[in-house]
Amino acid sequence: MCAHKSCGIAEKVWHPYGIAGVKNGVKPHSYCIRCGTIKRISSSSNRPKTIGYYINALTEILKTPSEKKRVTKVQMRxxxxxxxxxxxxxxxxxxxxxxxxxxxxxxVQKYCKITEGFVKSFL
Ligand SMILES: [Zn+2]
Known part of the structure; x- marks a missing residue:
């Protein structure tokens, strides 16, 4: 997997962009100078999170007394x-x-018997 490195501001490329599937014209996008992937522009609420965010969510699920038996540290790993x-x-x-x-x-559901709604409440 590529450890992306963004191009400089001056090298940005004009590219179509949309929010939630709705086209919104073109905007300057960064791209990776190593593999050429164009960086997606997302609305602030849909910007990707680092894996740490999801590890925190798992830790919170683990702390919930009713779920303790269903999510173990081994499953979490x-x-x-x-x-x-x-x-x-x-x-x-x-x-x-x-x-x-x-x-x-x-x-999560592959390893633990918990509902989608319950997992979502931690995200
Ligand atoms: Zn890359």
Whole structure:
């Protein structure tokens, strides 16, 4: 996976952009000088989070008394490991928070019997 490095401000490229799938004309976008990936512009509420954000959410779930039996530290480690291995999840250039949330929920549910709504309440 590429450790993206952004181009300078002067080298930004004009590229179509949209919010929540609605086209909004063109805007200058940064791109990666190593692989050429264009950085997505997201609304502030949909900007990707680092994996630390999701580890915190897992820690909070673990602290919830009613869920203690369902989410163990071993499961938590497996979940984090799986998330770290997902290129899409960690690609801060391209992923959106809503896409990350979806991936996070499906991985959590793979290891733990908890509902989507419950996981979402921590995000
Ligand atoms: Zn790159």
């Amino acid at each position: 497996l979940i984090v490991k799986e998330l770290e291995a997902m290129d899409d999840f960690c690609d801060m250039y391209w992923v959106t928070k809503s896409a990350q949330d979806g991936m996070f929920i499906s991985v």
